[in-house]
Amino acid sequence: MTPWQPVLLSNVNRPNSERITTYMAHGGYEALRKALNMAPAAVIAEVKASGLRGRGGAGFPTGVKWGFIAQDAPVKYLAVNTDEGEPGTFKDRLIVERDPHSILEGVIISAYAVGAHRAFVYIRGEFFLGVKRWIKAIADAYQHGFLGKDILGSGFDLDVSVHRGAGAYICGEETAMIESLEGKRGEPRLKPPYPAQIGMWDQPTIVQNVETLANIRHIIGRGAAWYASIGTEQSKGPKIFCVSGHVNRPGNYELPLGTPLREIIYEHAGGVRMGRRIKAIIPGGVSTPILPPDKLDVPMAFETLAAAGSALGTGAIVVMDETTDMVEAIRRITSFFVHESCGICVPCRIGGVRLLETLETIGAGKGTLADLERLDYLSRSISGLTFCPMGTGMCEPIASGINLFRSEFDARVAA
Amino acid sequence: MNVTDIQPSGVRIVDPAKEAMLLSALYIAQEREGVLTPEAIARVAERLGLEPGQVYSVASFYTLFRMQPTGRYLIQVCDGLSCYLCGGANQVVDYISAKIGIGPGETTPDGRFSLEKVQCLASCGTAPAMRINDDLYENLTPATIDAILERLQGEV
Ligand SMILES: Cc1cc2nc3c(=O)[nH]c(=O)nc-3n(C[C@H](O)[C@H](O)[C@H](O)COP(=O)(O)O)c2cc1C
Numbered sequence: 001m002t003p004w005q006p007v008l009l010s011n012v013n014r015p016n017s018e019r020i021t022t023y024m025a026h027g028g029y030e031a032l033r034k035a036l037n038m039a040p041a042a043v044i045a046e047v048k049a050s051g052l053r054g055r056g057g058a059g060f061p062t063g064v065k066w067g068f069i070a071q072d073a074p075v076k077y078l079a080v081n082t083d084e085g086e087p088g089t090f091k092d093r094l095i096v097e098r099d100p101h102s103i104l105e106g107v108i109i110s111a112y113a114v115g116a117h118r119a120f121v122y123i124r125g126e127f128f129l130g131v132k133r134w135i136k137a138i139a140d141a142y143q144h145g146f147l148g149k150d151i152l153g154s155g156f157d158l159d160v161s162v163h164r165g166a167g168a169y170i171c172g173e174e175t176a177m178i179e180s181l182e183g184k185r186g187e188p189r190l191k192p193p194y195p196a197q198i199g200m201w202d203q204p205t206i207v208q209n210v211e212t213l214a215n216i217r218h219i220i221g222r223g224a225a226w227y228a229s230i231g232t233e234q235s236k237g238p239k240i241f242c243v244s245g246h247v248n249r250p251g252n253y254e255l256p257l258g259t260p261l262r263e264i265i266y267e268h269a270g271g272v273r274m275g276r277r278i279k280a281i282i283p284g285g286v287s288t289p290i291l292p293p294d295k296l297d298v299p300m301a302f303e304t305l306a307a308a309g310s311a312l313g314t315g316a317i318v319v320m321d322e323t324t325d326m327v328e329a330i331r332r333i334t335s336f337f338v339h340e341s342c343g344i345c346v347p348c349r350i351g352g353v354r355l356l357e358t359l360e361t362i363g364a365g366k367g368t369l370a371d372l373e374r375l376d377y378l379s380r381s382i383s384g385l386t387f388c389p390m391g392t393g394m395c396e397p398i399a400s401g402i403n404l405f406r407s408e409f410d411a412r413v414a415a
Numbered sequence: 416m417n418v419t420d421i422q423p424s425g426v427r428i429v430d431p432a433k434e435a436m437l438l439s440a441l442y443i444a445q446e447r448e449g450v451l452t453p454e455a456i457a458r459v460a461e462r463l464g465l466e467p468g469q470v471y472s473v474a475s476f477y478t479l480f481r482m483q484p485t486g487r488y489l490i491q492v493c494d495g496l497s498c499y500l501c502g503g504a505n506q507v508v509d510y511i512s513a514k515i516g517i518g519p520g521e522t523t524p525d526g527r528f529s530l531e532k533v534q535c536l537a538s539c540g541t542a543p544a545m546r547i548n549d550d551l552y553e554n555l556t557p558a559t560i561d562a563i564l565e566r567l568q569g570e571v
């Protein structure tokens with residue numbers, strides 16, 4: 001088999017890859033021309049047929065989501081999720097900094113498909129370079145007639161603006177992001193209604209992850225059939241895997257969905273540092289359940305990871321070797337979620353603090369068996385019972401971690 | 416938003432760009448003095464036609480809006496999992512603490528440095544990482560930290 005040629009990351013290593021001239025010299029904005037000659041419904045049908053699923057964590061089929069937008073709604077919005085902040089995830093920052101036009105082309109095509117004339121880019125406040133790159137890319141796209149009135153003579157109008165978040169992980173959750181874009185505290189809304197029904201200023205709003213949008217130009221450019229030939233039964237297309245932790249070559253690796261975890265870690269990321277053995281792997285960002293090394297052959301796809309007891313999430317793989325203190329690793333993940341809880345619901349706000357205190361007690365060697373039971377009791381009182389998915393996400397590493405590394409926890413507590 | 420914004424059709428006609436200005440306005444207000452003073456919050460409220468309490472409530476939700484002054488260089492060390500696994504987090508904080516004589520949450524008496532632990536900087540592939548003001552520093556080692564701090568010590 002010929003080695004995989006990157007699609008999404010094909011531009012990032014070119015000199016001045018972020019410039020519109022570089023982008024256009026390598027086929028940039030050709031897919032937009034093609035899309036504008038298609039009927040919007042045909043663009044939606046193509047994306048549906050491609051099998052593309054969202055890359056922001058939830059994996060919802062993108063074309064299906066577009067189909068939910070009421071065609072007769074007078075005002076529709078598109079919101080671009082550049083809020084990447086889940087520990088272990090660093091793919092969106094790469095695309096925004098090094099190939100912003102590949103996202104922007106996807107934004108324009110998507111807006112055309114759903115009939116949105118206004119798009120909002122929401123970017124994590126800490127991404128200083130990313131903010132600059134987004135603003136420059138948008139300004140250059142206006143100059144070239146890819147944004148504004150009557151784009152490329154098609155009669156389609158689109159305006160795009162950039163909005164900086166201000167340091168709140170929860171604003172990556174789509175309804176919290178909408179609240180933040182409206183100038184409020186980033187507190188999630190109850191779903192349903194979903195943003196595609198009632199979103200920003202009560203108008204239908206499509207929220208899409210940056211990596212998802214970077215796929216769109218390739219689906220339109222090369223066709224849904226080509227796209228759907230990559231990947232597995234239920235997970236189509238290329239995916240950027242962020243590999244970090246105890247590996248020799250941490251970094252972003254773009255590979256077809258369904259690539260085995262073992263191949264990503266040992267062939268692409270260069271294996272484990274100092275030839276050590278793996279103790280635990282987080283396959284999809286810190287809100288996905290931890291996997292033991294006997295699951296290394298799992299294909300990295302939505303359905304196979306679910307069957308293995310975890311989730312693809314954002315595709316952020318964190319590798320922990322045999323020397324890792326699992327109690328401390330899990331405590332650190334929990335401290336992240338507790339810090340980022342928006343605080344509107346009690347199980348997450350109070351339960352999170354109690355989980356963290358208990359993990360700290362156990363980590364300090366001052367815990368008892370009752371503390372281990374308390375972790376279990378607390379997780380069960382939080383998981384599935386919170387206003388937004390973050391509370392459940394917070395419990396995943398704890399529940400799976402204790403299950404897999406029970407002896408390590410037992411060794412830290414007095415009977 | 417008030418009832419007059421709701422048209423008979425049930426469709427709210429508002430100017431989204433104006434509505435979404437609060438966070439940007441807070442950034443601008445903060446840029447001037449490096450910190451959001453009560454006066455700055457009142458000014459933003461007046462300009463946008465909002466209550467100061469509402470503006471304060473929003474500002475206090477976000478960690479990048481600061482009500483307390485910090486040093487000229489705000490050192491923010493990632494305390495995330497990947498940085499921890501790669502010998503960062505605590506070790507970087509301890510190393511810097513020993514060099515500049517302050518712990519997390521503190522500012523040097525000369526007002527030059529403040530030190531903080533922060534959440535993931537999306538640099539997990541180039542861990543350990545930290546940020547100082549608008550600049551990101553990755554693949555930190557004692558030698559690179561020494562060089563960065565020496566340069567900032569010397570800035571006038
Ligand atoms: C706590 C939480 C944080 C999230 N953070 C992000 C994020 O930073 N970026 C992102 O694209 N999606 C994030 N999501 C997922 C979004 O809610 C939403 O599903 C996604 O933006 C939809 O885009 P997609 O279908 O293209 O993936 C988060 C979800 C939750 C529950």
Ligand code: SF4
Nearest residue numbers: 342343345348386388
């Ligand atoms: S689960 Fe946590 S983050 Fe989500 S709404 Fe409740 S308090 Fe906020």
Ligand code: FES
Nearest residue numbers: 495498536538539
């Ligand atoms: S964990 Fe430190 S940058 Fe992500």
